[in-house]
Amino acid sequence: MERDQPLTPAGRLFVQPQMDQIINVAIAVDSPFAVDVAAVKAEVRSSVMLKLPRFCSLMVRDSCGREYWRRTEVDVDRHVIVRHHPLSDDPLVSDEDAVNDFIADLAVSSPLPADKPLWEIHILVAHATAVFRLHHALGDGISLMSMLLSCCRKADDPSQLPTIGAAAAAPPRGWSAWALVKLVWYTLVYALEFTVRALWLRDRTTAVSGGAGVELWPRKLATARFRLDDMKIVKRAVNESTINDVLFGIISCGLSRYLDIKSPKALPPEGLRMTGVAMVNLRAQPGLQDISKLMSSSNSSTSWGNKFGMIILPVYYHKGDSNPIEFVKRAKSMIDKKKLSLEALFSYKVGHLVTSFLGAKFAAILSYRILSNTSFTISNIIGPREKITIVGHTVKHIRVTSSSLPHAITMHMVSYGGVAEMQILTAKEIIPDPKILAKCFEDALLEMKEVALGSNIIS
Known part of the structure; x- marks a missing residue:
């Protein structure tokens, strides 16, 4: 049996009530037709995500209130939440506004359930958008974005992973x-x-x-x-x-x-x-x-x-x-x-x-x-410089909020x-x-x- 692993100090900070942070990543695709939900679930089951221990662990507390990661079985069906109907009944509301309003509502007092690992994927079929909800205790924006891009492929060469756009390295300090x-x-x-x-x-x-x-x-x-x-x-x-x-x-x-x-x-x-x-x-x-x-x-x-x-x-x-x-x-x-x-x-x-x-x-x-x-x-x-695909669909945009x-x-x-x-x-x-x-x-x-x-x- 694997022993429980303590949260890092940064992870413990992000599960405190004042600082409880969830990163919301909206990935929209160009395809106007319905997203293949079965394909999405299959991709999640075979992805790098489920090879990362924190994505397969519950966050638990001991009798002293200290937080730990405890390994558990992942039920992908509980993590992938599908909504087939439009988010708004008003036909004049654009996809962008509807998804933005949805995420704005999630951003306030919408915690992730503690009885499963701290991530979810909301598939908004009518808007051709997937919203990844990932608790900040799992990792920072760099780690999580790197992980998500590992599930994508280049649009012009589906056999290749996206090229990661590197920031310019800082010049070496002159130690005078x-x-x-x-x-x-x-x-x-x-x-x-x-x-x-x-x-x-x-x-x-x-x-x-x-x-x-x-x-x-x-x-x-x-x-x-x-x-x-x-x-x-x-x-x-x-x-x-x-x-x-x-x-x-x-x-x-x-x-x-x-x-x-x-x-x-x-x-x-x-x-x-x-x-x-x-x-x-x-x-x-x-x-x-x-x-x-x-x-x-x-x-x-x-x-x-x-x-x-x-x-x-x-x-x-x-x-x-x-x-x-x-x-x-x-x-x-x-x-x-x-x-x-x-x-x-x-x-x-x-x-x-x-x-x-x-x-x-x-x-x-x-x-x-x-x-x-x-x-x-x-x-x-x-993010990536070239166009990329996810589950075979070309990505239209990647947006992040918390x-x-x-x-x-x-x-x-x-x-x-x-x-x-x-x-x-x-x-x-x-x-x-x-x-x-x-x-x-x-x-x-x-x-x-x-x-x-x-x-x-x-x-």
Whole structure:
């Protein structure tokens, strides 16, 4: 008999009530006809998913309340949930809106049953979409996306697995005396900021602010789309910038435009700070991972699980007449300083130590306070560049979101086939019109592109 395996510190954190997180991945296919449910179940039974111990285990607690994984038989029929009828009776509601509304409802107070392994697949036949619900305790976004892509094939060569788009590796650090001084200084500064965020420091209230308890409010979900070629044009306009610099420039500019729309008579002060929480992959290899290496590696920095740290990233309000490229320059300046620090590693190690020595409940309280005192969450995963298929159907798009948090805005972006799609989950009572916010982000990129193309910066 296999012995029960304890949850990792990160896994224990994600099963606490304040931080209970489920990742929802919507994969839509191009085929207009009904999805072959039997084929989906057969694919699940033979997939890598059921070779991973955590996907074949119950999460149980002992008499002291400590969490463990206990191996069990997997009944695929209980995990694959089929809905044949449309999600909405209104024929004017598009597939995208219907699925987004469905996921927004799942994002609030919809836990996974504890009497089976912590994952489900909802097949929405009428909308040609599968929604994978995977508990964060099973692994982080990089692990789970790598696992899902291992179930896919290239559209132009069904015998081949998708090409994993790797993020650009960070340049090696120059270990001069001055570089070490900056590393120590910035790490101390950002570690102190983490501490005061957990204790008392809070963003100033705006039209997009959340707070404690907001994770229980009803949600709305909208999608913003960005062409990667457009983002690369803007990237080349700002020397040595990255796609992430452009993304945070878009968020800063888009939030500024949204506040101009929502508060035209009471605009925030120029330069108002809105702080975001971003997730950083701490594995040695950037981007998505080879699933076989994740499964076989015994190295904690490359193996399956939750291997990410948090960093605090501020964006700033500026009036609508600002040059949009300036938002990217400010974002690059801020992110460059973050890269010089060990902030992400610090947050990961401190979270591990607090959970191990003071308990997951205390670690959850600290994490919850950091989220309550900031304004939004953002993550970005690079997906496959080429078109892929799943169970023989060409994938139309891949979208990711998660359970609601104390933030009024949660943003998750995944790129696929030359397009980056960002799911914007909002608290309905605070931001009732997330499509307007999505349009602000999309327009921000287009404005940046126009300025970049018209400024002779790009040949």
